[in-house]
Amino acid sequence: QVQLVESGGGLVQAGGSLRLSCTASGRPFSVYAMGWFRQAPGKEREFVAAISGRGEITHYADSVKGRFTISRDNDVNMVYLQMNSLKPEDTAVYYCARRDYPRATPQGHEYAYWGQGTQVTVSS
DSSP: OOOEEEEOOEEEETTOOEEEEEEEOOSSGGGSOEEEEEEOTTSOOEEEEEEOTTSSOEEEOTTTTTTEEEEEETTTTEEEEEEOSOOGGGOEEEEEEEOSSSSOOSOGGGOOEEOOOEEEEEEO
């Protein structure tokens, strides 16, 4: 059974930083692209960032480019989202997701497995 568990969310002031982590089962981890998505209250889920299986290719939503960085450590089955210069509009539940293929994509329906989410709240 595939399990994804996010951590690192919390309350932060605008301009601050948070680092989200996601641990995922399944080996070898490097064959799976990973993504981060978010959903704010009353809004649809949206793509945030994705990284290819070996970490050589990344994709970002325009709204987070230059502020967020996705990375991964395949030795320990972890993926991270470093979030800097946070804004109130970044407030959402953030989800980690895993594809069954190594190519990264921003399309949420391409991801077969999802975590439970971690809340990020940015105060103004």
